[in-house]
Amino acid sequence: MxxxxxxxxxxxxxxxxxxxxxxxxxxxxxxxxxxxxxxxxxxxxxxxxxxxxxxxxxxxxxxxxxxxxxxxxxxxxxxxxxxxxxxxxxxxxxxxxxxxxxxxxxxxxxxxxxxxxxxxxxxxxxxxxxxxxxxxxxxxxxxxxxxxxxxxxxxxxxxxxxxxxxxxxxxxxxxxxxxxxxxxxxxxxxxxQKRAALFPEINNAGGLTGLSSKRQREHRRLSTKLSELGQLEFERVDEFMDVLLRFEEFLLLEVKGWKGRKGTSMQMLKKASVFARQAVTDFASAGKCEIFSLRLDGNAIAIVINFHQDGRNYPWKIAFDEKYANRSPGSVLMYHMSQELLTRPDFVMADSLAKPGKSWLSAIWHDHTxxxxxxxxxxxxxxxxxxxxxxxxxxxxxxxxxxxxx
Structure with missing residues (x-):
């Protein structure tokens, strides 16, 4: 032995x-x-x-x-x-x-x-x-x-x-x-490199203090231009069935954009779509998923999937209707979502999940991780x-x- x-x-x-x-x-x-x-x-x-x-x-x-x-x-x-x-x-x-x-x-x-x-x-x-x-x-x-x-x-x-x-x-x-x-x-x-993030504002609770007055005027202008086309609404859902319905809406909106044209949208990738549906479904069931959308006459023109827990937020995926690209519906939606997050008493932070470096969200979120x-x-x-x-x-x-x- x-x-x-x-x-x-x-x-x-x-x-x-x-x-x-x-x-x-x-x-x-x-x-x-x-x-x-x-x-x-x-x-x-x-x-x-x-x-x-x-x-x-x-x-x-x-x-x-x-x-x-x-x-x-x-x-x-x-x-x-x-x-x-x-x-x-x-x-x-x-x-x-x-x-x-x-x-x-x-x-x-x-x-x-x-x-x-x-x-x-x-x-x-x-x-x-x-x-x-x-x-x-x-x-x-x-x-x-x-x-x-x-x-x-x-x-x-x-x-x-x-x-x-x-x-x-x-x-x-x-x-x-x-x-x-x-x-x-x-x-x-x-x-x-660093990437854009959102942290609680100290001097101006509920407001994006890092946003210049010029940038705030630009967001108001974009919202006004969208409102000229119909009734503009900002919506948030977190109830289980509502999340499932809005996620299907997200998949269709994403496939209509550039990812759909290149064949990389989740709806067009069988394994990715099955995985994403299960992840969103199970997170929604656990109270860890919410969906924000910008709606024009009841139709979604931009949608964000946000995973969250203990005050930390992760806007996982975003899609917008390219027909309204010159009015930046994705940017308008993220601006409204940011305002909503900052009003929450338990809000700790939001991570942009962008690749390290400067991203389009850096224009709204001036903090970084x-x-x-x-x-x-x-x-x-x-x-x-x-x-x-x-x-x-x-x-x-x-x-x-x-x-x-x-």
Whole structure:
């Protein structure tokens, strides 16, 4: 009989798990206090396992919501947009028989040029935020344990973790940046561009104080021009059936625009439309989805799908009728929606979800959120290799879009 060291046991466990997509994989384990211990694990996203219930609880008790890492959203993506190479990276706290998910986020499992395993926080055009979910209870201790476990996994197995476009204005991002300063592993922190956001106004509650008088006059002018064509109304719905009806209206409005002409609207992409319908339906059922629309004589000329939780808002998708493009119905709708959000007592912020940099929404929202690309790995060579591959991949994607006309 050959005895194995703890390191060998973990390594053999990982090797065995990689041959079986249905089994949880242990990356690192560290001791806590009072008999507790912590485990950093990888779970296949495609598997319908008991841990989903724990992840749903975490989403509802998270410090700083991220609807795109909510179990509701990820379940809607399974079998449609998520493949076998996608996993859940979860930090568990275990006390006796109780197992609680403390940090969780989906990752893509890849290889670096040097052959190291690379776990990359999941993001795509439908899931544009990479902020991990973290339990609001004892968040500082949880971050500390996560960094310790990550450090161990990097040292033991040569693991590389990349969280791209991590919002450092969110509790997790800010605390994680501070915590990794003490890592023995190598790391790279790159400041990306900022993107438009809306925060509560201090000096003029209920008003967009950052908006110049000229810009406010322009919005009044656009609203007046639209009103000349018929009865103009601003509508918000959050009741379950109303949300479902307005979402179908959104899909039809989107397919009439440039996305429809290029074949990229959700209505024209079968898997995307099924996923989106389930996500909106389940979020509406949980009270986490509302739809704003600008209506002319009862017909929608602009629609915004807004996911929200604990005062944080994420206007996920917007569509407008191009027939009225010269009157900017999308801009008028966002202006009215912003005014509505600012009147809410529990309003914390709204994220534009635009690509980092300047967007059309920057003309209305003068606040911004900051983002960092964070890479943690076993050596400077490996970390720099991953870091240098990012701009190349971005250029290749942009080139492909230009060639394909998308």
């Amino acid at each position: 050959i005895l194995q060291t703890p390191k060998q046991k973990i390594a053999s466990s990982i090797q065995r798990v990689q041959q079986d997509d249905d089994v949880m994989e242990l990356l690192a384990e560290i001791a806590g206090i009072d008999g507790s211990h912590w485990q950093l694990c990888v779970h296949p996203l495609l598997r319908d396992a008991p841990e989903w219930e724990a992840l749903e609880k975490l989403a509802n008790n998270a410090l700083g919501a991220n609807p795109f890492y909510d179990a509701i959203f990820l379940k809607a993506m399974r079998g449609r947009l998520i493949r076998k190479q996608e996993y859940h990276l979860v930090l568990w706290e275990i006390i006796g028989d109780e197992k609680v998910a403390k940090i969780a986020f989906p990752v893509q499992d890849r290889k670096t040029k040097s052959g190291n395993r690379l776990l990359r926080a999941y993001e795509n055009e439908y899931s544009p935020s990479t902020t991990p979910l973290i339990d609001k209870n004892d968040a500082d201790e949880t971050i500390s344990k996560f960094v310790q476990a990550l450090d161990s996994a990097v040292e033991e197995h040569g693991l590389v973790l990349r969280i791209g476009n991590l919002c450092t204005d969110m509790p997790f991002g800010d605390n994680f940046l501070k915590a990794i300063e003490g890592l023995s592993a190598n790391k790279s922190v790159t400041l990306n 900051s983002f960092n690309d964070i890479i943690v790995g076993p050596s400077n060579k490996v970390v720099n290799s991953v870091k240098n591959s990012i701009p190349l991949k971005t250029r290749l994607k942009d080139f492909a879009k230009k060639i394909l006309g998308r």
